[in-house]
Amino acid sequence: MVTVAREGVYYKNGQFVPGRSDPAGAAEERKGTMAYAILSAHNTSGDMDRLKLKFDAMASHDITYVGIIQTARASGLRAFPIPYVLTNCHNSLCAVGGTINEDDHLFGLSAAKKYGGEFVPAHQAVIHSYMRERYAAPGKMILGSDSHTRYGAYGTMAIGEGGPELARQLLQKTYDLAYPPVIAVHLTGAPRPGVGPQDVALALVGATFKDGIVKNAVLEFFGPGVASLSMDYRSGIDVMTTETACLSSVWSTDEVTKAHLKTLGRGKEFQAQAPAEGAYYDALVEIRLDEVEPMIALPFHPSNAFTIKEFKANLDDLLHQVDEDTRRQLELTRPVPSLREKIVDGDFVADQGVIAGCSGGTYQNLLRAAELLKGRSTGSGAFWLSCYPGSMPIMQELTRKGCISDLMAAGASVRSCFCGPCFGAGDVPANGAFSIRHSTRNFPNREGSKPGDGQVSYVALMDARSIAATALNGGVLTGADELPEELLVPDRADEPYRYDDSAYKARVYYGVGRPLPDEELKFGPNIADWPQQIPLPENLLLTCCAAIYDPVTTTDELIPSGETSSYRSNPIKLSQFALSRKDPQYVPRAQAIQAEEEKRRRGEPTDALMGREAVSTGLGSFIMALKPGDGSAREQAASCQRVLGGCANLAAEYATKRYRSNVMNWGMLPFIAEDVKDWNLQPGDRLYIPGIKALLEGDGEEISATLIQNGTEKPVTLWLPGMTREERDIVLAGCLINYYAK
Structure with a gap:
């Protein structure tokens, strides 16, 4: 059904040949992948090892766009520089919290008018269906503030990220990352009647997620099996690649893609896309579509999959x-x-x-x-x-x-x-x-x-x-x-479909490229600015306010979804829900430390400093989790910690790039300690980290700290691997908003 080969491979004459033990030696052959062609076309750095990407379009829904626009607005936004689509498919039920959901929708419409965006009213489309229909096409790159931003079936590389990364694009900055691994996903055969795209997707997630095989990689789908799949079927597999923990995905394109784009009225956007002869891949996943059976993923993860x-x-x-x-x-x-x-x-x-x-x-x-x-x-x-x-x-x-x-x-x-x-x-x-x-x-x-x-x-x-x-x-x-x-109808690659966008033409606001600067933003009573954050002090004395020993911690556990989503336009109100379903005492613990930090800043004495110098030593909180950040791209998983005085996360590793980026964009330190599980951290334990500001001003990645636990002190080592110069400067400034204001 699904097999995985971790070794590098070359794609030659329709076959896979074992690759080099040193992938760096395959630099030239890497250029043969579809991912390389798309990334190079959007890279502005001139260095393919260190990408600085600009996207063709962006999309957000009504849980995220208020915070993104408020962040960009505080940093000098004047107009949306690229097409930005604001959909209303999450807080569509205007019942929770009174008027606040519809207040957000009115804010979104006013922002689309003021800054030149596209506004899709509630109940018209879910975000990714709309972007497939209106924007996805071969060779494009799209950024979305939702983790399931995946349009690879259309030949588009799409990435779901936290809101600060979209704010950066609005401010005409770049999306920065090291060149990712690219993994071939080779499809053969054709699905049997009764087997759908979710079955294929769950088989893929089950085979890859738990071992981290494709984490932060680009999955590149091609092979003879692709031709048997309709665009709906391909998209149904593709959107679930998020659950493998990969960075993005892209598919080869063919006559099915071409015909579908023509149906959508965008036939001119088609271009053929396939791996070049001899293309090098960092690993290989093979899916034999004819062997896939109906699947079920049991609670509590899509990878908990069985036939x-x-x-x-x-x-x-x-x-x-x-x-x-x-x-x-x-x-x-x-x-x-x-x-x-x-x-x-x-x-x-x-x-x-x-x-x-x-x-x-x-x-x-x-x-x-x-x-x-x-x-x-x-x-x-x-x-x-x-x-x-x-x-x-x-x-x-x-x-x-x-x-x-x-x-x-x-x-x-x-x-x-x-x-x-x-x-x-x-x-x-x-x-x-x-x-x-x-x-x-x-x-x-x-x-x-x-x-x-x-x-x-x-x-x-x-x-x-x-x-x-x-x-x-x-x-x-x-x-x-x-x-x-006789009850099972086979899925056809050329499933007849008539596209009628009359509902969009009647209701969608199309303002891309036509900002109206004099338009006033409409603020409801729940829409609030981000509270001010201070720059990083010379030294930090941090208190552990939550210690999570689960193998993986999702962003849902850091800030719950559901009805709390209605409060995402109000950072302070939303922060009260942080870890509420995982550790209900986290918020009062963090608030207590925050109150001591406020006393320190006012020059009042506080025992929380434990005798450290008040002018140079800041007080804050941190969360320890073994592997935080799986799942959603929502930046509030990090920003709520920051609003409550959080200064750091401490982990053995981070589940996703997007969560680690959110931590840094909100001014927190993404510490790593491989042996942190053995520290037996508990709420109330402290870390004294002298010289942290000097470390970030330089290029060091290792810092000595003191763990204060049960009345004793012991030295420990913390790591900040791979932080870019800009990421260091953002944390030094206190958060992304401060960095751009500065």
Whole structure:
């Protein structure tokens, strides 16, 4: 199904030949990859080892664009220098917190007018469906403030990052990184009927994530299997590459790509794209599409993937493991019902199905579901199904073909274009319920439950075809390949599709390149400026306010998604939710240290300094996590710490580049200590770091510090590997806003 070779390879005559043991020796052959061609076309540094990229377009949704524009505005923004699309697909339900969601939407529209942007009103499209339809094309680069910014199926290299990186582009700065590894993903064969893109994606994520094989790399998809896949199918695989922890992705282009762009009215943007003969890759992933089976990713990560057959054959053991993971990961102090209670007469029974968003809500996915459900019923039991088309053009075509009516008649609920089920703001299941979803993530709390209040529910990821098959069986978990063959319609690469963008023409504000400087920004009462941050002092005395020993810590755990998203336009209010589902005492601990730092700055005495010199030694807090930052690109996972007086993260390693960048852009130090797990850090422990300012003013990466723990002191070594000169200057200034203001 999926095999991985970690060694470098050359692609020659349609075959892979083992490469050099020293990849640096393959510098010339690296130029043969599609990624190299795109990166070199967007690099402004003149040095391909140290990239400084400028993008063709950007996109943000209504959880992120207010903070990005406020950051750029504080740093001198006058107009959007490139197309910037503001969609409204996350805080679309204007119920949480009163008027504040719609206040943000009005701010977004006023900003699109003032600075010259594109504004997509709520319920018109989810961010990635819109960008595929309107902007993605071969050879382009797009930056988005959402981790699932992936348009590789169109030949576009797209990257999801935290908001400060988008603010940098708005200020005509660059996106800086070392040249990434490029890994070949070679596709052969063709999927069997009933096997969908989520099945292929979960097989890929399951084979690569846990070992970090493709972390921060570019995945380059090509091979004879690509031709068998429609653009929807390719996009459904591609968007899930985020869950492998890769940096970006890109696919070869062909007649299917060309025809689809023509359907979208952008046929002139097509260009052929494929690896050159002899191209060198840092590793190889091979996917045999004809061997892929219907898959399920059990809680609490897309990499926790099994074939549905394997799951059903080992129900008791696998569900026992999920029970154990639930108690451990959610740190529950009260018992919760075992998922093994959902085994009825040897079958596993789910409570809810959802097909939604940028991964599930494509035309072809919903068409297949409608075909399976047409003339049948999902039943009147506890199981229920909801479907969210990804855009109004998709909704219009499904309506024209009668598919929306077929879904409704079968008992499915059809909703508007909304990302809520992916991050805990829509279709929240009952306590103890199990939801199967064709969406992007099944992290803890992503379904909207609140373990701290005794509410726990679960999400497993599946493909739309198997979700529809399960709905046909009233919730009894069923792989689509278990249905009679005559019910399964093969997925065609040339699936007929008529694109009608009349809804966009009626509602979208198209202002790219036409700023209106006299337009006033509309501020709601929840929209607030970032609190002022001070430059880095000469020395730091930091207090540990949270210590997390999970193998991986997601950004959802650092700042929860769901209803908290409505407060992301107010940094201080949002910060009160930091780590609220992981360590509820983090906020008061951090606030206590922050209060002592404020006393120090006012010249008042404070015992928190432990006798250190008050003028030169700043007080702050830090979080220790073994591997923080998996998942979302949201910068608030870092900025909330900073708002509460955070000065550093301490980790064995960082899960993603984007989270580490967020830490630095918000003025915090991304410390590494490989043996940090052995330190047994606990809240209240302290780190005294003399000379930290001098270290950053130079180019050192290692600093000696003192760990103050249980009344004793011992020397430790901290590392800051790979910080660029600009990243050092940002932390020295106190945050990105200060750096640009300076």
